[in-house]
Amino acid sequence: MIIRVGRFKMTSGEFTTIAALTILAAFMSLPLIFVVSHALKPIDELFLFPPRFIVRNPTLRNFQDLLIATYSLNVPFIRYIFNSVFVAFCTVVGGVLLASLAAYPLAKHNFPGRNTMFIVVIAALMFTPQVTAIPRYLVVYQLGIIDTYFALVLPNLAIPYALFLMKQFMEQIPAALIESAKIDGATEWTVFWRVVMPLVTPAWATLVIIIFVGTWNDIWAPLVFTRTESMRTLPIALQTLISQGSVARQGAYAAATFIMITPPVVLFTLVQRRVIATMAHSGIKA
Amino acid sequence: MAEVKSGDPGVEAEATTQQRAVAAPKTGLQRLVAQYGVSYAFLLPYMIFFFAFLIIPVGVAIWLSFTYFNMLEPPRVIGWSNYRLLFLEDDIFVLSIRNTLFFAFITGPVSLTASFLLAWFINQIRVRTIYALAFYAPSLTSAIAMAVVWRIVFSGDRYGYMNYFLMRMGFIQEPFLWLIDQRTMLPVIMFVMLWMSMGNNFLVFLAGLQTVNTELYEAGKVDGIAHPLQEMWYITLPSMKPQVLFGVINAVVLMFSAGFEISLSLAGLPSPLYAAHMILSHLYDYAFIRFEMGYAAAIAVILFIITFGVGQGALRLLSTKDE
Numbered sequence: 001m002i003i004r005v006g007r008f009k010m011t012s013g014e015f016t017t018i019a020a021l022t023i024l025a026a027f028m029s030l031p032l033i034f035v036v037s038h039a040l041k042p043i044d045e046l047f048l049f050p051p052r053f054i055v056r057n058p059t060l061r062n063f064q065d066l067l068i069a070t071y072s073l074n075v076p077f078i079r080y081i082f083n084s085v086f087v088a089f090c091t092v093v094g095g096v097l098l099a100s101l102a103a104y105p106l107a108k109h110n111f112p113g114r115n116t117m118f119i120v121v122i123a124a125l126m127f128t129p130q131v132t133a134i135p136r137y138l139v140v141y142q143l144g145i146i147d148t149y150f151a152l153v154l155p156n157l158a159i160p161y162a163l164f165l166m167k168q169f170m171e172q173i174p175a176a177l178i179e180s181a182k183i184d185g186a187t188e189w190t191v192f193w194r195v196v197m198p199l200v201t202p203a204w205a206t207l208v209i210i211i212f213v214g215t216w217n218d219i220w221a222p223l224v225f226t227r228t229e230s231m232r233t234l235p236i237a238l239q240t241l242i243s244q245g246s247v248a249r250q251g252a253y254a255a256a257t258f259i260m261i262t263p264p265v266v267l268f269t270l271v272q273r274r275v276i277a278t279m280a281h282s283g284i285k286a
Numbered sequence: 287m288a289e290v291k292s293g294d295p296g297v298e299a300e301a302t303t304q305q306r307a308v309a310a311p312k313t314g315l316q317r318l319v320a321q322y323g324v325s326y327a328f329l330l331p332y333m334i335f336f337f338a339f340l341i342i343p344v345g346v347a348i349w350l351s352f353t354y355f356n357m358l359e360p361p362r363v364i365g366w367s368n369y370r371l372l373f374l375e376d377d378i379f380v381l382s383i384r385n386t387l388f389f390a391f392i393t394g395p396v397s398l399t400a401s402f403l404l405a406w407f408i409n410q411i412r413v414r415t416i417y418a419l420a421f422y423a424p425s426l427t428s429a430i431a432m433a434v435v436w437r438i439v440f441s442g443d444r445y446g447y448m449n450y451f452l453m454r455m456g457f458i459q460e461p462f463l464w465l466i467d468q469r470t471m472l473p474v475i476m477f478v479m480l481w482m483s484m485g486n487n488f489l490v491f492l493a494g495l496q497t498v499n500t501e502l503y504e505a506g507k508v509d510g511i512a513h514p515l516q517e518m519w520y521i522t523l524p525s526m527k528p529q530v531l532f533g534v535i536n537a538v539v540l541m542f543s544a545g546f547e548i549s550l551s552l553a554g555l556p557s558p559l560y561a562a563h564m565i566l567s568h569l570y571d572y573a574f575i576r577f578e579m580g581y582a583a584a585i586a587v588i589l590f591i592i593t594f595g596v597g598q599g600a601l602r603l604l605s606t607k608d609e
Binding site for chain 1: 326410415417527529542566
């Protein structure tokens with residue numbers, strides 16, 4: 001059976017699938033829509049009972065409160081935003097670079113110890129990072145970098161998941177391409193930057209989003225590795241706002257939630273196609 | 287070429303000499319040696335951080351778990367006593383294991399199946415991007431941030447959306463304390479987890495579906511596979527085994543670590559009657575609130591063994607299943 005919707009034709013099966021998926025997608029989007037709407041609510045709507053789902057008189061007042069009148073937090077809120085952005089940026093750049101550098105020989109060179117190394121990396125996919133929290137803390141403590149940006153970045157640079165995805169993706173590059181570049185006199189270093197990296201843009205776009213989201217949302221590293229309020233990141237600031245639970249803060253809290261959630265979603269929307277292209281090569285052959 | 291020469295330590299040179307001495311003429315030897323050096327040089331930066339912050343810490347954690355260590359005095363080896371205390375005396379730890387396993391063994395398989403089915407359905411239709419975004423976006427959010435919504439949805443008064451809805455529909459007469467009652471705390475956390483778990487696995491499956499060889503479907507039709515569900519079970523799933531294996535590993539790791547954050551943001555630490563206490567909550571409590579590092583290390587080691595064991599077990603189960 002063929003159903004016509006405007007100028008689109010579809011089978012009844014496809015129609016049912018689309019209808020079901022639309023309902024589910026709408027349902028799953030509700031919490032996110034609520035966050036956006038909540039952040040725009042003026043103070044009287046925030047305390048309305050029963051809570052109204054969609055804002056009636058949207059205002060940017062909450063953001064103003066959050067950014068300017070942070071009278072009772074010790075540090076201006078903008079500092080948390082800066083910390084989060086800065087830490088995420090450094091981790092993304094370092095993480096993508098380290099993973100790409102290491103993935104290249106694992107994918108394209110033949111050298112003693114290659115298989116062993118890759119097996120270790122696969123095994124490390126199964127490490128929950130929190131398991132190593134205590135010794136990591138000791139390492140960071142011994143290095144004397146507790147409560148610095150180094151403590152938030154350095155321990156999170158070697159990401160097995162990133163190395164794995166990058167290596168799988170690089171394997172798709174034809175060996176002939178690399179060979180011909182070498183015949184033309186390119187060093188390995190030039191091959192890596194001029195031939196390999198341009199070909200794996202989907203993969204590093206994917207790593208950028210995955211590492212960014214992981215760092216941006218990470219609560220564990222700032223909880224464990226920082227002491228002073230001025231070194232903490234957004235999730236911790238939010239957690240503090242929650243636990244204070246004061247009435248006056250509801251607006252600021254709603255705005256902070258919005259700021260916390262938006263960047264990852266926007267970033268992903270921009271690189272969605274590339275992410276899916278990368279994931280196509282992600283399987284483990286066992 | 288200076289780059290190449292700087293990165294060839296003697297150890298690799300020896301290994302190369304043994305392997306290649308027969309095959310390669312002496313003049314080419316140096317070039318080959320240099321090539322291996324480059325490979326190691328590329329790996330070096332990653333490996334430094336990998337060993338410093340992942341591999342060595344796992345070893346150190348195992349050693350610390352046999353010590354008493356409070357960060358003030360040097361660690362003192364005390365044998366198995368941390369483990370004995372954990373399993374025999376620490377009822378809250380046993381409870382946290384039960385909570386974590388219950389959480390992981392339900393949300394893990396449900397999340398994997400849902401991710402696969404959603405990806406499969408999306409792959410049947412032509413407009414994919416917007417649906418992929420709608421299902422994936424929740425996984426991009428921070429559990430801490432989303433607490434603002436869940437606290438209103440599951441609020442204990444009659445105006446919480448859940449209570450309001452259920453009372454309107456006549457399922458309950460009185461408002462229910464979803465986040466305080468010990469019977470519902472964990473299920474609520476699991477619900478939130480499922481909402482935000484259509485993450486990378488969902489994308490892995492979505493991408494994997496696009497790589498399945500379409501000739502297989504044609505061949506399947508000839509062999510009498512009629513229903514799309516049959517097609518999914520007999521053709522799609524076996525072709526996607528590598529993606530499924532990868533997905534399983536991700537799911538295991540996620541389920542044993544993610545519950546803590548949601549629990550922290552919705553039920554607090556400690557949660558009422560410890561009903562939402564996770565292994566990681568216990569670890570965090572002992573390591574970074576009480577600074578009993580030895581004891582906490584033992585908790586970490588047990589979590590490590592459970593995660594690794596479940597991961598390996600699931601991999602073995604799936605990779606032998608259809609051979």
